[in-house]
Amino acid sequence: MRILKDVEMKEYSHMKVGGTAKELIFIEDRNEFKEVLSTRDRVYFLGNGTNTLIDDGYLDISFISLKNFQNITVEEKTDEYDLVRVEAGLDLDDLIDYMEKNDYTGLENITGIPGSVGGLVNMNGGAYGTEIFDCIEEVEICDSEGEIRKLKKSELTFKYRTTEIKEKKWIVVSALFKFKRGFDKECAEDKRNQRETKHPLDYPNLGSTFKNPEGTFAAQLISDAGLKEYRVGDAQVAFKHPNFIINLGNAKFSDVMEVIAHVKKVVSEKFNINLETEIIILKNN
Ligand SMILES: Cc1cc2nc3c(=O)[nH]c(=O)nc-3n(C[C@H](O)[C@H](O)[C@H](O)COP(=O)(O)OP(=O)(O)OC[C@H]3O[C@@H](n4cnc5c(N)ncnc54)[C@H](O)[C@@H]3O)c2cc1C
Incomplete structure (x- = not known):
């Protein structure tokens, strides 16, 4: 893992507000979760900081980033759909680019949300009638003891802008998506344009x-x-x-x-x- 001390969190918040954090830890390997969680009193998992308002002053908090977790792996291919595992640190925008390249459909409506996959899964982010959970089959989580396990969508509760993952303060390590074929480029571009016009x-x-x-x-x-x-x-x-x-x-x-x-x-x-x-x-x- 890579640890930065006395970090200006303003730089990591999309709001450009925030004080100085005790440390910011970039986890590099799944085995490191246990060590980090058992040796820190107060932790905060930060994605892209696009939904987090951070206090000013000194923050006696260990911020933890999964930015090094960016892999995308196709786990199963069928005639109808593919099952694709995506790690939590990937930007949604990069996932949408990957979907376009591989002709996968399902998330075009949420194109342009600046969050990470982990942040979006945590709160079931969405827009224009689509939520990220619409395409999810399974989520790999890490609990507060550092134990990692995979939970099927049917084993998880989720609703508008919240999930059991958020309520239990679990960490999203990766999510398994079910993508059918047929990327709708026009829809993705339209949603991106709407954001640029309205936001x-x-x-x-x-x-x-x-x-x-x-x-x-x-x-x-x-x-x-x-x-x-x-x-x-x-x-x-x-x-x-x-x-x-x-x-x-x-x-x-x-x-x-x-x-x-x-x-x-x-x-x-x-x-x-x-x-x-x-x-x-x-x-x-
Ligand atoms: C211009 C703009 C437009 C937006 N439009 C939308 C929209 O249309 N729809 C929408 O839903 N949201 C929208 N958002 C809000 C935001 O992008 C989403 O909420 C996104 O899900 C946050 O992701 P993040 O990685 O930035 O999370 P952060 O702000 O870093 O964190 C948010 C929460 O997620 C948790 N978290 C982060 N990573 C993980 C992880 N790996 N495991 C568990 N918890 C984690 C954090 O602890 C925190 O509680 C918008 C934001 C901006 C700035």
């Missing part, structure tokens, strides 16, 4: 801040509450997509938290709906 990608952000409440959209509620461009310090509700909070330059953790608290309060007062955060908020104590 405020010019500024650091974490995607959707809040989960969509049943039957409605968080962005719509925030917009209807008149909160577009509401700002604290350098954290601002995006005009282009009001469920995004953007970092205009030097946003602090507390700025973002204040914006979140204000949005929740106003939406609750106006519509009697409690918005639930989709992003992960990592505090230093």
Whole structure:
């Protein structure tokens, strides 16, 4: 494993917010999980940092990265579909490129989500009616004791933006996907273009801040509450997509938290709906 000490976590968060971490460990081999987990008090598994808001100040946390886990292996080929194992550290974008090259279909709708496969499986990420679990057959997890095992999809519970893996704080090591043939290039390009048009990608952000409440959209509620461009310090509700909070330059953790608290309060007062955060908020104590 490779260990970096006193790491500026800002560099590893898509929001460009965060303090100095005790250490950042890049695991290189499956055998290292046990050692790391048995010798550290507080760990946080970081993917691409596209959904994690990190506190400022000193973080007495061992951040762990699976960035070295990027393999893709075809485990079974049939006339109808292939079973493909993908390691957790791979970027979703790289998986989509691989699917295009190999003419696999199933995940075109989620093209452009900037997360890692591990991050997406952990929270059952998705978009435009597709969730990553739609194509999953099995997940290889590591538990808090460092034991690695494979669980069939039928042995796991998962729903909108959450899974048993997340609730039990397991680590996603790899996932086995079932891909049929017929990559839909037009759909993938359309979804990528829609993201570029609709999302405020010019500024650091974490995607959707809040989960969509049943039957409605968080962005719509925030917009209807008149909160577009509401700002604290350098954290601002995006005009282009009001469920995004953007970092205009030097946003602090507390700025973002204040914006979140204000949005929740106003939406609750106006519509009697409690918005639930989709992003992960990592505090230093
Ligand atoms: C511009 C933009 C657009 C986005 N659009 C969408 C969208 O359309 N749909 C959507 O669902 N999300 C979207 N997101 C949010 C984000 O990309 C996803 O939630 C993604 O799943 C997070 O992956 P990550 O690797 O960046 O996770 P991180 O932010 O690094 O981590 C998020 C959570 O996953 C956990 N985690 C990371 N890796 C592992 C692992 N190997 N095993 C277990 N747990 C792990 C972390 O501990 C943490 O709890 C968007 C984000 C941005 C910035």
